[in-house]
Amino acid sequence: xxxxxxxxxxxxxxxxxxxxxxxxxxxxxxxxxxxxxxxxxxxxxxxxxxxxxxxxxxxxxxxxxxxxxxxxxxxxxxxxxxxxxxxxxxxxxxxxxxxxxxxxxxxxxxxxxxxxxxxxxxxxxxxxxxxxxxxxxxxxxxxxxxxxxxxxxxxxxxxxxxxxxxxxxxxxxxxxxxxxxxxxxxxxxxxxxxxxxxxxxxxxxxxxxxxxxxxxxxxxxxxxxxxxxxxxxxxxxxxxxxxxxxxxxxxxxxxxxxxxxxxxxxxxxxxxx
Amino acid sequence: xxxxxxxxxxxxxxxxxxxxxxxxxxxxxxxxxxxxxxxxxxxxxxxxxxxxxxxxxxxxxxxxxxxxxxxxxxxxxxxxxxxxxxxxxxxxxxxxxxxxxxxxxxxxxxxxxxxxxxxxxxxxxxxxxxxxxxxxxxxxxxxxxxxxxxxxxxxxxxxxxxxxxxxxxxxxxxxxxxxxxxxxxxxxxxxxxxxxxxxxxxxxxxxxxxxxxxxxxxxxxxxxxxxxxxxxxxxxxxxxxxxxxxxxxxxxxxxxxxxxxxxxxxxxxxxxxxxxxxxxxxxxxxxxxxxxxxxxxxxxxxxxx
Numbered sequence: 001x002x003x004x005x006x007x008x009x010x011x012x013x014x015x016x017x018x019x020x021x022x023x024x025x026x027x028x029x030x031x032x033x034x035x036x037x038x039x040x041x042x043x044x045x046x047x048x049x050x051x052x053x054x055x056x057x058x059x060x061x062x063x064x065x066x067x068x069x070x071x072x073x074x075x076x077x078x079x080x081x082x083x084x085x086x087x088x089x090x091x092x093x094x095x096x097x098x099x100x101x102x103x104x105x106x107x108x109x110x111x112x113x114x115x116x117x118x119x120x121x122x123x124x125x126x127x128x129x130x131x132x133x134x135x136x137x138x139x140x141x142x143x144x145x146x147x148x149x150x151x152x153x154x155x156x157x158x159x160x161x162x163x164x165x166x167x168x169x170x171x172x173x174x175x176x177x178x179x180x181x182x183x184x185x186x187x188x189x190x191x192x193x194x195x196x197x198x199x200x201x202x203x204x205x206x207x208x209x210x211x212x213x214x215x216x217x218x219x220x221x222x223x224x225x226x227x228x229x230x231x232x233x234x235x236x237x238x239x240x241x242x243x244x245x246x247x248x249x250x251x252x253x254x255x256x257x258x259x260x261x262x263x264x265x266x267x268x269x270x271x272x273x
Numbered sequence: 274x275x276x277x278x279x280x281x282x283x284x285x286x287x288x289x290x291x292x293x294x295x296x297x298x299x300x301x302x303x304x305x306x307x308x309x310x311x312x313x314x315x316x317x318x319x320x321x322x323x324x325x326x327x328x329x330x331x332x333x334x335x336x337x338x339x340x341x342x343x344x345x346x347x348x349x350x351x352x353x354x355x356x357x358x359x360x361x362x363x364x365x366x367x368x369x370x371x372x373x374x375x376x377x378x379x380x381x382x383x384x385x386x387x388x389x390x391x392x393x394x395x396x397x398x399x400x401x402x403x404x405x406x407x408x409x410x411x412x413x414x415x416x417x418x419x420x421x422x423x424x425x426x427x428x429x430x431x432x433x434x435x436x437x438x439x440x441x442x443x444x445x446x447x448x449x450x451x452x453x454x455x456x457x458x459x460x461x462x463x464x465x466x467x468x469x470x471x472x473x474x475x476x477x478x479x480x481x482x483x484x485x486x487x488x489x490x491x492x493x494x495x496x497x498x499x500x501x502x503x504x505x506x507x508x509x510x511x512x513x514x515x516x517x518x519x520x521x522x523x524x525x526x527x528x529x530x531x532x533x534x535x536x537x538x539x540x541x542x543x544x545x546x547x548x549x550x551x552x553x554x555x556x557x558x559x560x561x562x563x564x565x566x567x568x569x570x571x572x573x574x575x576x577x578x
Binding site: 009015016098099100102103107108110 | 328331332333334335352353356357359361363365367368369370371372376379380381383384385386410
């Protein structure tokens with residue numbers, strides 16, 4: 001049984017990591033602000049192209065001219081969350097360069113706290129653009145309070161999945177930087193085939209078959225459907241596979257991330273500083 | 274009985290060179306022990322294995338073979354428990370330059386669960402003369418201030434043993450003497466490495482000499498002196514004529530040579546055991562002062578390495 005004191009200490013350790021990361025990033029604020037602005041450029045093109053598509057076609061699957069704004073704006077939020085993967089890698093590389101990494105890695109805390117600490121700091125930093133885009137989506141396509149809560153919960157789960165992936169990439173930034181770009185490239189391909197910016201129905205059948213194998217597609221698809229269907233119970237029951245992929249990934253990936261982090265760190269330590 | 278806080282048993286670390294089949298033995302069956310409350314110095318030239326040893330003892334690297342105990346805990350088998358026992362200060366200071374001094378200390382206090390840390394930070398910063406700088410970004414600190422802050426952090430964490438790698442590197446004499454004073458007053462178990470022999474000489478209770486991954490000698494400065502110094506030099510100051518004493522000593526087989534220097538004779542004995550024989554002879558003369566000629570740690574280092 002964990003004592004109250006131990007829980008308090010653990011939370012304090014997590015918050016220490018979060019606070020330190022936020023303060024470090026706020027040292028150069030414009031860098032942070034532009035990291036929110038740049039994904040807007042990525043969604044402008046799909047916004048224009050899809051708008052044009054609906055002049056010829058009424059809908060692509062569940063997406064039509066009335067709700068595709070939700071599709072695109074949630075894509076922005078996913079892009080923001082996606083950056084959490086690189087955040088771990090960047091942060092560990094930076095700390096390796098600053099030579100502060102030994103201080104962090106010999107501190108007596110669990111690797112989960114490191115994962116959660118960085119996860120929280122990132123969520124806090126992106127919370128403003130994330131909320132703004134949620135509000136814009138809400139204005140165009142209002143949803144019930146319960147769906148809002150569900151969307152927040154799914155957003156946290158997606159961030160957790162990306163944190164798990166980020167920790168895996170992060171340890172390679174510490175122990176073997178050669179693997180970081182390889183893994184990054186692989187992940188890039190998976191994201192490309194996740195229908196982040198364009199609907200599934202636009203793609204030819206053989207690509208649709210590949211996309212169907214991509215867990216990220218199911219997760220993002222479910223996220224958007226929860227919004228437009230505005231009934232979480234209905235969404236879960238009608239897209240059970242996607243829901244299970246979401247929950248399963250949110251549980252398994254952080255766990256696998258911590259195991260891989262610990263094993264690789266134990267074997268190779270900090271390499272290249 | 275004083276406990277051993279740090280113990281190593283045949284600790285070995287081998288690095289494989291990239292692209293070559295060659296191996297580098299960074300540590301070669303290192304056996305060491307550091308007692309509780311002791312300031313232990315590890316001396317050696319560049320590439321001797323000092324930093325590798327500290328990295329293994331603080332869980333940053335795994336040994337190739339052998340093992341190390343920190344307060345009885347196996348470092349490789351139980352890294353999380355070991356981490357609770359150690360604090361580390363590397364020569365690069367391990368500070369976050371982009372946040373304030375206070376935020377640096379606060380971060381480490383929180384992850385090490387130090388109670389009442391705001392008060393402790395304030396007290397130690399006053400002691401180190403950093404209180405006015407606490408709310409400034411560390412990037413604005415001078416080298417000496419950064420080193421002071423790093424030492425504040427290490428001492429604040431209050432671990433069983435603190436590892437200091439080159440704590441005085443690149444600092445001026447004033448800051449060095451300040452840091453020596455603070456380390457001495459801390460009354461903690463300290464394991465330090467340094468190139469600066471005078472620092473080690475002033476600070477350490479015991480020293481070890483390491484070269485090419487091997488521990489060459491361990492002990493107090495006097496122990497080591499005794500171990501390596503077969504021939505010893507005695508400075509004899511005498512009132513009046515030295516000639517009679519010199520001629521008597523010249524006849525003794527245990528004397529290597531005698532150098533005449535103003536009022537003194539420097540007598541080289543073949544070995545330390547003959548010291549009493551020399552004193553018996555000196556007793557017959559009006560001797561003012563007898564003193565063994567001191568060897569500095571630097572002399573010892575050069576003799577050993």
